[in-house]
Amino acid sequence: MIELIGVNKIYNQGRANEVHALHGIDFSAEKGEIICLQGASGSGKSTLLSIIGCIFGPTSGRAIIGAKALSRLPDRFLTLHRRETIGFIFQQFNLISGLRVLDNVALPLLPLGISPGERKKRAMVLLERFNLSHRADFRADQISGGEMQRVAIARALVNDQPIILADEPTAHLDTALSHDFMTIIAGLKETGKTIIIASHDELVSTHRAIDRIIAIRDGRLHVS
Amino acid sequence: MKFTGIERQLNILDYALHSLARRPGRHLSITFIFALVIFLVASFQMVTASLKHSADVLLKTAPEITVQKMVAGRQVMMRVGDMARVGKVFGIKEIYPRVWGYHFAARNGANYTIIGLDPARQRQLPPYLDGVKMPLAPGEAIVGLPLAKLLDLGGRRVFSLARGDLSLKSFRLAGTFPAASDILTGDLLVTNIADARDLLGMKADEITDICVSVANPAEVRTIAGKISRVMPGTRVLTRDQIRKTYQAVFSWRSGFGSICLLTALAAFFILAWDRASGLSAGERRETAILKVLGWQTTDIITLRFWEGGAVATMAFLLGVMAAWLHVTIGAAALFRPVLMGWSVLRPNLELVPVTRVSDFIIVFTFTVLPYLAATVIPAWHSATVPPDAAVR
Ligand SMILES: Nc1ncnc2c1ncn2[C@@H]1O[C@H](COP(=O)(O)OP(=O)(O)O)[C@@H](O)[C@H]1O
């Protein structure tokens, strides 16, 4: 499902502010695996997720995501591939405030040319699954933090992509809500999705849903 | 892949409209300012077009050559007999007299322009008129609509004006000039040459102008030169000269107006560009989120295009409608001093605008298109940046 071979990422290459964020990363993940990517702040977790998430290609090395090699794909095709393959859950939830909860969940469906009726149907199915149907017409900034987190998960699932990436999803949640989050992730196991969670939260790495922990330090992987 | 292009566009349009509704304050203010700019440009364009149109009509009916006698730099009367000397010039097709002057109506403090035409020349008028029987019978007159209103005729066809000695001269209304020519005919009364002389207190063989038409239009200037030689002390005006004088005054004024407006327009686009390129943190975050969620750069540009397009369409409709009201009902009050200062017009004159599609296209081209460019290009710049900032 995911295979990285000798991946390097250098930001601002050749300039004074050059940062070598990833060094020779070799990594692979199978379909249905739930992986925790552990590391201190600045170790390169987000950068690695960006490459796996088809936001940008590696500076060098091979990255094969969902059976497609990323290197040198132009932005347009990265985006096409991303929206078919990757669902994102952000640290800040990154909902669009002012937009209704329902519309936030349906956001990834808009550029696919899916009709409003169909969008609503698909979004409502997910909202019901996460006990949010009573919030469908609320504005995204009028719901609680735990609800926002569930809306963000619903949005990551709405296009039914095979890979889900979450970057520090529990950083802004209290223990109870973090626990709820991991319970939902565990519940996704049966759907066969490949899930990678970048986090330095103990509650995440020690959760029973996690199949494998990968540690990253200064841009290098340390497999435990 | 099942991309139905139209559905996608509609979805993005739908999102754009909602996003406008989410930030009404921001968009309303720019819409309002933009509408104001369009209002000014469109009003100006419509007034200019009306004036140009009127000028064209005026020039079409003007004689090819007009001869006027000058004494001490002022125009004085000539005699019918003076026409004979002009008639000796070779190449002339027709010579006819014209009488004109101003009539002061003490009753309402207004000056009317009186023109007396040779009965044989009255067929010159038809560009203005339908359904008036020519030539006019003695005592008949055609007046401009505003003047007709001023005379307060009600349903009557007969009215009288005071001669210089305060005795009354009565006229029968043969017709009115159509509203579209108001700018030229608003204060105008056209009658037979004899009746005009009578009203204006001129002697029976006095005339104001000698009008000349030539056999070969290419010779107008040569013939005009010959006329000034056989009649020293006259001013010989060709239609071309009138047109040029007219255009010089007119284009100086409209040029001045255009420069003011272009400055306003440029200032507005700088403002729009500035706002679009200095996208708020919120908007940049939104762009990044949408991109991560699978929106293409082109989708983001489409989104901003629809947003800008909605603002521009609203502003365009508002501005053009306001301009139309301004020019029709408001009689172009704002531009009157700039564009019509040279003309002897009644303040209550209704300007009937010439609304041509091409004028709206011009206004559209110079307002809406640059606005879209000023909003979409910066959005395009911001949309090509990788959206990874949203992920962390
Ligand atoms: N867009 C960028 N431009 C330059 N440097 C960056 C950029 N993003 C991240 N970095 C740098 O790359 C390194 C790894 O960052 P990141 O992947 O965000 O780590 P983490 O998510 O583990 O905190 C850091 O040193 C960070 O400063």
Ligand SMILES: [Mg+2]
């Ligand atoms: Mg990070």
